[in-house]
Amino acid sequence: MQLLSSPAIEEDAVKRFRAIMARERTGELALIQTEAQAPLRWFREVYPDLDTERATRLGIACAEQAQLTSFGPLSVPLVSACTVAEVVNLLTYLPLITKAVTTQFHPQQDDLTIRLSGNAGDPDLDCLVITYCGLALIRLIDLLVGEASEVTMHSRWPKPTLLPREAESVSRLVFDAPFSYLHMPATTLAAACRFPDPITYGLAVTQLQEALARRAGTPEFTRRVQALLDDGCGARTIQSVADEFSMSASTLKRRLAAEGTSFRELLQESLLGRASMQLLDPARSVSEVATELGYSDLTNFSHAFKRWTGSSPSHFRRVHQQP
Known part of the structure; x- marks a missing residue:
């Protein structure tokens, strides 16, 4: 809903999205009030010629425009986290806001690798949502820490021939990886966030655990x-x-x-x-x-x-x- 009023999606595409919502008997206000997930198939319908090159560019553009502290039940713990490690821990509860992406944590001696897997059954849509989610998380970490972090995203798809010049996140994106993942050094994980509130964070995580147990697929x-x-x-x-x-x-x-x-x-x-x-x-x-x-x-x-x-x-x- 945020993206429909942003430069990330062109005017003709916005009209097609709204036509789909009208057909599905829903609308922007209804989706926001119910915290409903917009089906990924809408993107395939709006962009019938979508390929991985365009999906990468669209994912970058969407990540640049996302309002990063308005992600439903994750909003409060995101803002109140004390360290980047606590922010990253909230990926455990990603299924509460989207089923499109699955994360796997692989801690190593001096860093952390987070593998991102798409669940759309469509490689182009997987490319779109993984690129979006990975880069949006990097932006969020930079916002909460107050400076550019050392987090990088590695995409399993090839580099597009054209990339948006204004997108700051492009410099943090590495292409042609064996699979898509985020790389986080230990120094970044230990970095303090600007708005720490350990009590609020702990209470929010308890609520997330209960909600995830109810919804676990x-x-x-x-x-x-x-x-x-x-x-x-x-x-x-x-x-x-x-x-x-x-x-x-x-x-x-x-x-x-x-x-x-x-x-x-x-x-x-x-x-x-x-x-x-x-x-x-x-x-x-x-x-x-x-x-x-x-x-x-x-x-x-x-x-x-x-x-x-x-x-x-x-x-x-x-x-x-x-x-």
Whole structure:
């Protein structure tokens, strides 16, 4: 609704958006009052020829115009956060304002990588929302800290032939990455925000936790196992995870099967995500990555990674590592 009155969207496109809303028997005021999500398919309808180049430019333009402290239930904790790390923690509750983007946290020794995945089922729309969300977050952090941060966004899509010259965020955007992610140094995560209010932040986060539990799309037990696998060191076994929940391995298998997944699937997804992120860190050797993920033998890790991605860890690093 903010974007319809901004330069990010041209006048003809605004008219088409409003025509769609009239057809859907809704309007700007109704969407704002109910905090409803405008379907991404509206963008495909308004921009039938949308491709990744135009989607990138549109995502940049929208991020430049977004009013960054008016994101529904996240507004209060965003403004009252004490550090950038607390701001970043609020991405856990992103599903409360949009289901279009999913985040995965990959902490490393001196920094944090946040992987951004689109859920539109349309690569062009995924490009639009990921570019928008990543750059909007960078702008928000700069606003709350009071100066330009060292956060960068890496996009898995190619660099457009034309980029908006007036957009300050373009200098923080790196293209042709293996996947889309935000990179945050430890110094930025520790940076103090300008309007800290720890009591308000704590109360707001408690409310967000309750709201997320009510809306969670992923079954609760699966989500808890995923979080344990992503946060743990090394390669977890099904028995070690079952011990964390004070249950037998067979009970854990049954609980996951009832929710439509398996321990093997969750473990492979976690290992692949962590391996891919760590291989982008030039300070780590491939052997160190293998050891950290729980592989005692580099050959076994290489075989597993090639099975997951189709390329060896060394080849993946040569192709995707930024200079």
